[in-house]
Amino acid sequence: xxxxxxxxxxxxxxxxxxxxxxxxYSSSVPPYLFWYVQYPNQGLQLLLKxxxxxTLVKGINGFEAEFKKSxxxxxxxKPSAHMSDAAEYFCAVSEGGGxxxxxxxxxxxxLTVNP
Amino acid sequence: xxxxxxxxxxxxxxxGQSMTLQCAQDMNHEYMSWYRQDPGMGLRLIHYSVGAGxxxxxxxxxxxxxxxxxxxxxxxxxxxxxxxQTSVYFCASRGLAxxxxxxxxxxxxxxxxxx
Numbered sequence: 737x738x739x740x741x742x743x744x745x746x747x748x749x750x751x752x753x754x755x756x757x758x759x760x761y762s763s764s765v766p767p768y769l770f771w772y773v774q775y776p777n778q779g780l781q782l783l784l785k786x787x788x789x790x791t792l793v794k795g796i797n798g799f800e801a802e803f804k805k806s807x808x809x810x811x812x813x814k815p816s817a818h819m820s821d822a823a824e825y826f827c828a829v830s831e832g833g834g835x836x837x838x839x840x841x842x843x844x845x846x847l848t849v850n851p
Numbered sequence: 852x853x854x855x856x857x858x859x860x861x862x863x864x865x866x867g868q869s870m871t872l873q874c875a876q877d878m879n880h881e882y883m884s885w886y887r888q889d890p891g892m893g894l895r896l897i898h899y900s901v902g903a904g905x906x907x908x909x910x911x912x913x914x915x916x917x918x919x920x921x922x923x924x925x926x927x928x929x930x931x932x933x934x935x936q937t938s939v940y941f942c943a944s945r946g947l948a949x950x951x952x953x954x955x956x957x958x959x960x961x962x963x964x965x966x
Binding site for chain 1: 855882884886891893894895896899901909943947953955956958959
């Protein structure tokens with residue numbers, strides 16, 4: 737069975753500082769990995785995804801993530817935090833594409849950006 | 852193109868009442884799903900469907916029913932609401948073919964309170 741662990745339910749950074757949100761997964765087959773962002777009282781919006789190919793993927797709003805198979809990780813980073821990045825971030829995994837459509841989510845990391 | 856829409860946005864029920872949460876998508880997506888979001892729990896899959904007439908259970912199906920009579924609509928029914936069903940409910944959809952098949956698109960959510 738697939739699972740996702742997000743280290744740190746709450747991360748606080750200063751504006752302009754590096755953002756690092758950690759995600760580790762378990763999967764019995766090559767995974768598809770996703771990061772979603774949720775702004776207050778809104779639905780989930782896709783930030784970026786890894787399916788196959790290049791292991792460093794770039795997403796919207798300056799975020800990127802690197803798939804590291806040996807570490808079973810898919811950490812999300814952004815070089816310089818902006819106040820507008822304050823939101824909750826969810827890592828999710830599905831066990832490959834094809835007929836497996838189900839997403840398993842981590843419990844989320846709330847990012848706070850201090851002025 | 853409205854994407855995924857959900858109604859109502861807010862609902863308060865008394866214990867034992869029934870109701871239906873509506874979900875519709877206009878992207879001709881075959882796959883649709885319902886999640887519930889609770890603090891510190893991330894999103895958990897309730898039910899999903901891979902096409903009209905086909906539904907299956909997710910991680911937390913008890914107390915919920917679904918049906919899929921059309922590609923566009925995927926309602927979630929609570930037959931006898933309980934306080935434990937107080938949550939935010941999200942509907943999502945994705946295609947099964949084409950370049951965007953890996954991505955699930957989420958609705959804005961329904962915030963349900965059961966007293």
